[in-house]
Amino acid sequence: MIRVQTDDFDIGAEVAALTEGRTDIGAVVTFSGLVRDASGGAPVTSMELEHYPGMTEKELSRIEAEAHERWPLQATLIVHRVGRLAPGDNIVLVVAASAHREAAFEAASFLMDYLKTRAPFWKREEGQGEAHWVDARESDDKAATRWKR
Numbered sequence: 001m002i003r004v005q006t007d008d009f010d011i012g013a014e015v016a017a018l019t020e021g022r023t024d025i026g027a028v029v030t031f032s033g034l035v036r037d038a039s040g041g042a043p044v045t046s047m048e049l050e051h052y053p054g055m056t057e058k059e060l061s062r063i064e065a066e067a068h069e070r071w072p073l074q075a076t077l078i079v080h081r082v083g084r085l086a087p088g089d090n091i092v093l094v095v096a097a098s099a100h101r102e103a104a105f106e107a108a109s110f111l112m113d114y115l116k117t118r119a120p121f122w123k124r125e126e127g128q129g130e131a132h133w134v135d136a137r138e139s140d141d142k143a144a145t146r147w148k149r
Helices: 009-018 057-072 101-118 137-146
Strands: 001-007 027-034 048-051 075-081 083-085 090-098 121-127 129-134
Touching: 001 057, 009 090, 027 057, 027 101, 048 090, 048 101, 048 129, 057 075, 057 101, 075 101, 090 101
Parallel strands: 001 075
Antiparallel strands: 027 090, 048 083, 048 121, 075 090, 121 129
């Protein structure tokens, strides 16, 4: 399941909803991303996340489907926020649930690596009276290469 939304989310409530009544799940791995108050040594006072509706959800669905092809997963959840966010706000939640921990850990890591490198989001950071668009990071691309087949 994927969602792109402006509203905040409750990690515990999301996990509880995903696993409720599921006795086939033995491992749940979650990753939550938060807005930091600094980037590259410069203070960040706010962040604006934009997406292209329709295209973004389609790519997130494709990434999620690929995770299900690669690992024996019982359930997954991707929640990504857009709009104006402040330091400390939730940005993204990834949940991978499987019968066993190894698949859940690997799938969660894969989902985040591919979200960082393939999901069409645009991030603009503001701080010290200036704003700039954040470029893709080489370290994110390098992390994603480990999943290439």
